[in-house]
Amino acid sequence: MKRTLSIILSSLMALGVVLALASCKSGGGETTPTGSADPKATGDSGEKTIYLLNWGDYLDKEVKDEFKRLTGITVKETPVTSNEEMIIKLDTDDCPYDLCIPSDYAVERLIAKNRLAEINFDNIPNIANIDPQYLKLSEVFDPGNKYSVPYTWGVLGILYNKNMVDEADLGSWDLLWNEKYSGKIIMYDSVRDSMAAALCKLGYDLNTTNEEEINKAADELIAVKPLARAWLTDSIKDSMVLGSGAVALVYSGDAVWSMMPDEGSDELEFFVPKEGSNIYFDNIVITANSPRKAMAEQFINFLLDGEIATRNTEYIGYSSPNVKVAENIDEFFLNCSAYNISAEDVARCKVFRDLGDKISLYDAAWNRIFK
Amino acid sequence: MKRVILSYPYVFVWMPLFIIAPMLFVLYYAFFRDGQFTLEYVQNVVANDTYLGAFWNSLWIALATTVICLLMGYPIAYILSQMKKRTAALVSLLFILPMWMNMLLRTLAWKVLLFDGGVFQQILSFFGAGNVQLIYTPGAVLLATVYDFLPFMILPIYTTLQKLDRSLIEAAHDLGANGAQTFTKVVLPQSVPGIISGITMVFVPAMSTFAVSTMLGGKQVMLLGQVIEEKFLAGTDSVLGIGSTLSLVLIILVIVSMVIMNRIDKDNSASGGTLW
Numbered sequence: 001m002k003r004t005l006s007i008i009l010s011s012l013m014a015l016g017v018v019l020a021l022a023s024c025k026s027g028g029g030e031t032t033p034t035g036s037a038d039p040k041a042t043g044d045s046g047e048k049t050i051y052l053l054n055w056g057d058y059l060d061k062e063v064k065d066e067f068k069r070l071t072g073i074t075v076k077e078t079p080v081t082s083n084e085e086m087i088i089k090l091d092t093d094d095c096p097y098d099l100c101i102p103s104d105y106a107v108e109r110l111i112a113k114n115r116l117a118e119i120n121f122d123n124i125p126n127i128a129n130i131d132p133q134y135l136k137l138s139e140v141f142d143p144g145n146k147y148s149v150p151y152t153w154g155v156l157g158i159l160y161n162k163n164m165v166d167e168a169d170l171g172s173w174d175l176l177w178n179e180k181y182s183g184k185i186i187m188y189d190s191v192r193d194s195m196a197a198a199l200c201k202l203g204y205d206l207n208t209t210n211e212e213e214i215n216k217a218a219d220e221l222i223a224v225k226p227l228a229r230a231w232l233t234d235s236i237k238d239s240m241v242l243g244s245g246a247v248a249l250v251y252s253g254d255a256v257w258s259m260m261p262d263e264g265s266d267e268l269e270f271f272v273p274k275e276g277s278n279i280y281f282d283n284i285v286i287t288a289n290s291p292r293k294a295m296a297e298q299f300i301n302f303l304l305d306g307e308i309a310t311r312n313t314e315y316i317g318y319s320s321p322n323v324k325v326a327e328n329i330d331e332f333f334l335n336c337s338a339y340n341i342s343a344e345d346v347a348r349c350k351v352f353r354d355l356g357d358k359i360s361l362y363d364a365a366w367n368r369i370f371k
Numbered sequence: 372m373k374r375v376i377l378s379y380p381y382v383f384v385w386m387p388l389f390i391i392a393p394m395l396f397v398l399y400y401a402f403f404r405d406g407q408f409t410l411e412y413v414q415n416v417v418a419n420d421t422y423l424g425a426f427w428n429s430l431w432i433a434l435a436t437t438v439i440c441l442l443m444g445y446p447i448a449y450i451l452s453q454m455k456k457r458t459a460a461l462v463s464l465l466f467i468l469p470m471w472m473n474m475l476l477r478t479l480a481w482k483v484l485l486f487d488g489g490v491f492q493q494i495l496s497f498f499g500a501g502n503v504q505l506i507y508t509p510g511a512v513l514l515a516t517v518y519d520f521l522p523f524m525i526l527p528i529y530t531t532l533q534k535l536d537r538s539l540i541e542a543a544h545d546l547g548a549n550g551a552q553t554f555t556k557v558v559l560p561q562s563v564p565g566i567i568s569g570i571t572m573v574f575v576p577a578m579s580t581f582a583v584s585t586m587l588g589g590k591q592v593m594l595l596g597q598v599i600e601e602k603f604l605a606g607t608d609s610v611l612g613i614g615s616t617l618s619l620v621l622i623i624l625v626i627v628s629m630v631i632m633n634r635i636d637k638d639n640s641a642s643g644g645t646l647w
Contacts, residue, residue, distance in 0.1 A: 189590055229504075229507060229589070230506075230507035230588075230589025230590060235482075238486070239487065242486070242487050242488050243487070244487035244488070360610075367422075368421065370590065370593050371421045371424050
């Protein structure tokens with residue numbers, strides 16, 4: 001009995017190894033995104049498919065279906081969870097994806113690595129729907145707006161509970177340091193974002209690489225530690241909705257979620273502190289070697305269409321740079337302080353830059369805060 | 372001869388690929404930067420007190436978990452061993468059952484239970500202590516690690532107690548030993564191998580745990596495993612080096628505790644090897 005079992009087990013193991021080796025040889029591992037579809041195999045014969053590397057839940061499925069109905073092109077998505085993962089997946093010569101939606105600093109790094117294709121805007125007349133204000137802001141990471149089209153944007157700010165926070169305390173980053181709310185302050189467990197709050201509070205640039213400024217900001221965060229209930233990421237929304245936090249450092253997109261009529265709480269409000277903050281963009285880009293560039297551009301143009309963009313925005317909940325969306329979107333979003341952020345607030349915000357090696361200064365500060 | 376061949380896939384493919392190669396990678400990243408040998412990371416980790424806090428946190432959580440598991444696990448295992456075979460099988464199944472579920476899921480369940488307004492807080496507020504914070508405290512982390520590792524303490528002890536020769540206990544009674552004496556002089560010494568493997572199986576994984584503290588600690592309790600995870604996810608080379616060095620520290624700690632445990636085990640039980 002034992003012997004038969006060990007024979008079966010070891011032959012299974014051997015089989016597994018053989019299969020693994022075989023698949024390495026034939027495919028080179030990563031070339032096939034999602035499921036069995038092979039992008040290399042699609043040509044003029046057979047159906048048309050484009051491949052999109054995207055964040056999870058970041059594109060309305062019905063929008064994809066509509067695109068297929070109109071053009072016959074299928075959009076296949078592969079989900080990722082970080083910009084770093086996107087960069088790794090796009091940084092190969094036989095990258096199988098046509099489109100991707102990385103954030104600002106990741107676009108900057110991908111341009112530097114020559115992994116993006118210049119977009120032919122003659123094929124994208126709907127670019128006129130994008131508010132020039134955001135195109136200007138995204139020139140920081142994409143000079144001349146050659147490689148990227150803004151998809152969503154958001155601002156780092158403070159989500160607070162109206163019933164717990166005095167109105168007099170609002171408006172400034174100081175709220176996160178206010179001892180009145182000790183044990184009810186929830187911080188964001190992420191280096192750049194928490195440091196951005198502290199740097200802005202002190203009036204420094206949030207992309208600073210000045211060691212002294214970074215250290216002072218770290219001291220500020222050390223001062224928050226005894227006041228903070230916890231340092232979280234995804235759980236912030238739940239904590240705030242359930243009322244266990246009075247104030248929280250969040251991105252506006254997450255704030256919109258916590259304020260949604262069905263799952264959120266109507267006690268929550270959001271503001272962008274007067275000292276300024278971080279604004280981020282997620283942008284659609286086309287990969288450098290994409291053999292289906294025309295179809296990819298067709299899809300981008302489709303996404304920028306007023307009605308489609310509105311539907312998509314209502315699904316994902318992040319602010320849209322599309323002027324047509326503002327005209328058509330559901331009233332909840334227009335009245336939501338975290339969705340409809342004023343132009344003055346946006347003007348005080350800055351985009352994160354890729355700091356290269358200097359990021360180690362931030363890592364060192366982070367270590368000091370949590371040692 | 373045939374049997375030796377059957378072990379080849381494991382010895383020549385599995386072990387090198389999934390055990391030895393990763394260890395070598397850890398060693399490489401701990402001592403090399405851009406292909407150059409460096410002691411920078413080791414110095415950074417050893418000479419700095421940056422990671423000391425996480426180290427002590429991990430150590431005390433692991434020790435406390437082990438002690439609590441032992442204090443709870445031994446009596447449970449003893450009671451189990453005294454039961455009729457059938458009842459014992461049923462009850463031990465109840466202890467093993469949670470182990471069939473993914474540890475992350477179990478921890479997530481704790482998160483829901485301990486969350487503000489959750490079941491536990493409701494029970495506490497019934498007794499007038501509703502404002503006690505449960506989640507994001509060291510206590511929450513300790514509770515979940517004890518829950519996760521308790522079966523690993525019970526099972527080896529139960530196995531040794533079950534194998535215990537009944538006639539020895541009868542002999543002790545015949546020779547005039549009372550219940551307590553029989554336990555301390557006969558039962559306890561014989562169950563040492565079980566206790567030792569129980570301690571090892573709880574202490575070692577508890578020392579390197581990180582998912583529990585990430586989900587239930589809210590950064591209020593930083594453990595060594597959590598720091599390592601953060602370093603590796605950051606993705607830059609220098610940070611990777613520090614993460615590897617910290618992993619190395621953890622590996623050394625594990626080896627040291629294994630050696631100590633084996634020593635104690637050998638001293639105590641000349642007969643029979645360790646379990647598990």
